[in-house]
Amino acid sequence: MARAFRVTEIESKWQAFWLENGTYEVDNDDPRPSFYALCMYPYPSGSAHQGHVRNYTFGDLNVRYQTMKGFAVLSPFGFDSFGLPAENAAIKTGRHPREFTDERIEELRASVRKLGAVYDWRREVRSHDPRYIRWSQAIFLKFYEAGLVYRKMAPVNWCPGCTTVLANEQVLADGTCDRSGDIVEKRDLEQWFFRITAYADELLAMLDDLEWPERVKTMQRNWIGRSEGAELTLKVEGHDDLGIEVFTTRPDTSFGMTYAVLAPEHPLVEAITTAQCRSAVDALRESAAGASEIERTSSDNKTLDKRGAYTGANVINPFTGQAIPVYVADYVLMGYGTGAIMAVPAEDERDFAFATTYGLPIIRTTEPKGGLPADFEGAYTGSGIKVNSGFLDGLSVPVAKSKAIAWLESEGIGRGTVNYRLRDWLVSRQRFWGCPIPIVYCDTCGALPVPDDQLPVLAPDDVAFVPSGQSPLATHQGFISTTCPHCGKAARRESDTMDTFVDSSWYFLRFCDPFSDDVPFSPEAVQRWMPVDQYIGGIEHAILHLLYARFFTKALIDVGFAPGIEREPFKRLFTQGMIRMDGSKMSKSKGNLVAPTKYYETVGADGLRLFHLFVGPPADDFDWTDQTDQVIDGCARFLDRLWRLAVADVISGSGGKDDEMRRMTHRIIKKVTDDLDRWSYNTAVAGLMELLNATMKARAESELGEDVLNHAVDTLIQLLAPMAPHVTAELWEMRHGTHVHEQEWPTYDPDLVTEDTVTMVVQVNGKVKTKFEVAADISDDAAIALALGDEAIMSELGGREPSRVIARPPKLVNIVR
């Protein structure tokens, strides 16, 4: 389409201007009140795609809007530059991941600039920068010192075909390798963990006060998975020294415990299994170990028999004194609770299914009001009154719970406890392109931290990326060989690197002070800017990134790196919708990208940005269709119309519509301001379109005086400035010789935002019969009198008295016949 102005020329002019003048650079001692606006740390995947465009359009709107409202806005940008794609590319092409990554960073940086998004580029942070690595490692060691980091054996995904460790996302749903198709195995390795579970309670409790989407908070709550219950010990018959610790959320059902189950990996299985049962138990343990996690927790579990085996041992149910059998079954997981359960088939669906298959007894201990229906099948998990439960009989479920716990505690058998689904965070990655874990292993002194003055530990450059399936670090003697910092003897370095989620867990703090080299960030700087006032990103980070970053912030405060800042890093979170095409997410791997580049020449960054703002609620997913280009053209058309109006000669008309236009202008200032504050960008744009349409029409009719016309046009330009920054900067400069983004955000006169006359609807039995133009402050009585005096209404009533009249002036009068 032919445009009213030279899009590319104007856009590159202003992009250069903002960059060269440092318009959006902000110093830590800026006297204005602060506002920290942040988009999620992007992986540099090359040129920005539509998802980036959407994200940075929202982010940039916030930056420019809050600046116009008088805040010192911290708007930094950086790159989450470690990660698998660069390493895979290296293996494919033989090039060093750094080269590959640096190129992608250049591309992404160039394309966010082309979008007109503005940042304080002096603060740029890159995960693979030695200055950043140094502090990621220092933080790791500080956490180690504080007991928040530890090492233990844990299984990894091992692909025998590639002879390498796989990330979870490289394992397909059917448990095979996404590259070779081999069945992925579990292998145990010594690996490093962050003790995030130490913060489970706080991570859960502090969610309540965050201004985050409920959906995200719910996902985090479920992920943390707090459950209250009891732990108790079941004595093993014939083994006076052995007890099985079990966890239950339903201690009230204990009288219905008819067997117990150990996870296949449970350490006591060995000790209690009898000779006769050994082969069956071993077979089960083997099949459970061979089965991938995916298989074991497969969605088809309803059709799978509960696989288990009797150990030959029995335990005593402490409530009844009865001996009950102990099974091994793969529906019990070693990783949760104690890895062992008391089974109550009457009140737990899984136990019921297992008991039915293995012919175990079922004793009901809970009856709902009115009893269970005679034909009731299965487990009853609802509320009710205890039966068959000795001293708990007649109590409600919650009361019985606390009484059962009290009894366990008084008998010294157990106690009330809390369990979490959340596990500690495994951070070891058997990869090259990540932050090296700064640990040295000495045969005599053990695992030791790398001394602070030797940080950062950097991966060597002279590595060969061959598809051997091993991280080049693990076999690089120059890297691996070192000396023990304690005894000075030969030692070897840890060759694993950290999960890249570590890098993205503290970058927002480094942004506050990326200049310091003696601390990760100065306390004053993070006190100045934290917490992030507006965080913007994709819903795909709802759980992991956001949880890890919350954990890091709390832990960094507690170890003394970030004293005195708020314990929650992200005050407000906005999660934008996905862009989809033909029902699936628009992505490179799907091959359905519509590159933003092609729009820069035609509608420009402004047109594309306006489209992303206008097309629907920012939080909703958007379907890219055949019609989408026409909608984008429509947005460009709006900018053209504004351009023509703003550069045209001012026609000083009659002024007949001055009052109406002035009110509308003020009303739209209020509407756009309110809409921007509540993230309703689509309606804000619609409001601007309304104002433009009305102004053009009144102008064409020569009904506007010069002042009112100019005020309307200037207001349009100002309100649009955060959304379409280039065209508005150009127009404002032409009209005033100054910079629109340095203007104060327009204010409205409260007296002018309400109309002085309003259309009042008169209904009879809820149906609109007539309308009046009335004064906005009309009284109840006057409104009723007006309605009842109307001829059409009188004939509707046919002379009878209405049975009821509801007056809601000035909008409505409803007459009930």
Add this chain to the structure above:
RNA sequence: GCCCGGAUGGCGGAAUCGGCAGACGCGGAGGACUCAAAAUCCUUUGCCUUAAUCGGCGUGUGGGUUCGAGUCCCACUCCGGGCACCA
């Protein structure tokens, strides 16, 4: 299975506190300008009925509360997402 979110014209969507459903845009129809086209501008556009009005219907389905329901309550259908043997 459990937990969230959603369903409004041909399409994207609006209706912020229970008060004229369909703002704004796309698409469609008609017209102006033009030798013609593009661009631009104007008019029109929920459905049925009608020459037009009048009238009737209408926010996934079925009930309910209310003078009044897209909005609140109950039950359900479908779609999307998260979690998924977590004891």
